[in-house]
Each structure stands twice: as structure tokens, then as C-alpha cells.
Amino acid sequence: MLVKKENARNKKPTVIDVAKRAGVSKSAVSLVIRNAKGVAEATRARVREAMDEIGYVYNREAAGLRSKTSTLVAIIANDLANPYLAQVIIALETRLDELGLTPIIVNINESLSRQQSIVASLKEYNVCGYLIVPAPDTSAEWMQSLASNGSAIVTMMRQIDGGGAPSVMPDNRQGCYMATKHLLALGHRRIAFVGGVENISDYQERRQGFIDAMAEENVAIKDGDILPGSTKRLGGKEFTHELLDKDDSITAMVCFTDVVAYGVYGALRERNLRPGQDIAVVGFDDLDDSRLLAPSLTTVRVSAESLAHEACRLLGISLESDGEGFQSNHKVLIGVELVVRDSTPALNDI
Secondary structure, three states: OOOHHHHHHHOOOOHHHHHHHHHHHHHHHHHHHOOOOOOOOHHHHHHHHHHHHHHHOOOOOHHHHOOOOOOEEEEEEEEOOOHHHHHHHHHHHHHHOOOOOOOEEEOOOOOOOHHHHHHHHHHHEEEEEEEEEEOOOOOOHHHHHHHHOOOOEEEOOOOOOOOOOOOOEHHHHHHHHHOOOOHHHOOOOOEEEOOOOOOOOHHHHHHHHHHHHHHHHHOOOOOOOOOOEEHHHHHHOOOOHHHHHOOOOOEEEEEHHHHHHHHHHHHHHHHHOOOOEEEEEEOOOOOOHOOOOOOOOEEEEEHHHHHHHHHHHHHHHHHHHOOOOOOOOEEEEEEEEEOOOOOOOOOOOO
């Protein structure tokens, strides 16, 4: 019996012991041990005090052998061909590095089945968190199942209602509302909303901003003035031809993204129309190339750095609380700014 007591006294304290003493999660203790920058000072102080009280000593070499993937964060990208998402991912990598976390980037190409299979595989590699731009038709049940495993999850750009994860996205409604009000103030009344996919939240929000602005000015939206179906340049091109073949009274277009607007530019030129002179065009995202177009594109600016910073901040909080730091409807909106350039002439100048 004496031997057993002696062994109990000599047993080295563990991360679990520290977490219990400090009243925090194991993930929070791990973040403090790695000296990650995203941990609240109060949490950091409690963990360090608990470590001192129970005599915990961190063995970095042993920890590395035990779990080489405990700092992995999966970035699930819906479409790496999207240049705005590429900007966000670059910013995410920088911020995750500051937090002592290592990103894994995977592209699901807007495929729900690929998203499900990729995440199923990642679970085998002890991924500690997920930053996800969900594929269209992602269900709340699937998100809840992922969250129930104790993983830290943040959705970006899109929200899955009832999914059990916080989300970070641009103020999509406000952005398209401002873009449409700008065109209305310039005298335009035949305005179309072009691009986007109906079963994603950012489309619904941007479309609503367009509708709200038109309704405020009592301007009718005709059947066919709203054309969803694609987020690609080719989609913008095809929609423009479809729209103008049916109704050539359109004088302005609000585009789902800058990429869609680039397609609109191409289609207008194929019809011997001049973007920014014969038809006004507004984009969304403010990509670097948008200021270099001829004419330069009026667009809604969304800071990729701000979006990435907020996503990583929420991820850090979720890691500290083992995924229980938020209610399922927690949403952070990133502010937007209308950048007026040469592509939006007044109606009288057309």
C-alpha cells in the first residue's frame, strides 16, 4: 500500500490536471503552453497559476511525439479559383501562424459530396479546428454533427442557420443596398441583379439588399431582372446576353461579384456596347484587378484581412471552450464600403 501511495505522489501532472485546476478546457491549456497570441490574458493567468500550483512542466519533445497534428486547422475552401477567397486565405495563414496553428487548405469546388468526404478524412488526422466556406446545400444537421465531435468550427462568407457554429461574413445586404442606391441616385431605373447561386446565404442577402433599395424608391423589378445561377466570369457573360436579348432597356447592372462583372464587361463588348458608357456596372469584393479595368470598376469593398482576423479570433475563442463558446446563431458582419470609380455614369450621360 505504501508503494502505491508513493507512486501516486510521484505521478506527473497532466494537461488535463491543469485544465481542471484552472477551470478551462484542454484546448485552452494547449494554446497557453504554445504561447499563442489569441488567448485572453485572464485565461493565460489562470492556466499559468494552475501549472505552478500542481507543478506541471511542459515537455515539448514528448508533446511533439504524442501529437504532431494537434495544431492543425483545416481551411475548407469552396472555390480556390475565386480570387477574393485567395486573398482571405493568405490573410488566414498569417493570422493562424501568429496563433501557433498550422493551416491545411483543401478545395471542395462547391461540391457537397467532396466537402463531406474531405472532412471525414480530416477527422482521422486530429484536426483541432475548421474554417469552412460551406458548399451549397450544406445542412444544419451535418454542421451539428461536426461540432458535436468537439472540433472548433467557424463558417466564413456563408452562414448555415442552426448549424451550431459561429460565422463571419461581409455585410452582404448593406453592400448591395448601397450599390443599388448609388445607381438609383444617378437616375437609373432599369437595373438588373446578375449572378450568384440561390441556395447560399450570401446570395440571398445581396439579392435582398438590391430588392430593398429598389422598393425604397418605388422602382419596379420586372420578371427576368434578377438572374442567378453562377458565380463565374462565364456566368456573367451568359447572363448579360440573356438579359439584353429579352430587354434592351436595362441601363445598369449590380453584379454578385467583381468576377461576374468581368464577364458582364466581356459580353457588353461583344454586343458593341461600352461598359461604363452605354451601361453602368457595379461589382462586389474590390479585387485588385478591378481598379485596373478600363473603365475602372465601381464595387463594394470588403476587407479580406478583417474577415480573416475575425474568423481566427472566433476560432481561438472556440478552441478555448472546446467548441462551446458560441450560440449557433452567432454572426459577425464585416463592414463594407462602396468604392465609386468610372463604370457607373449617370443615366443622363448614357
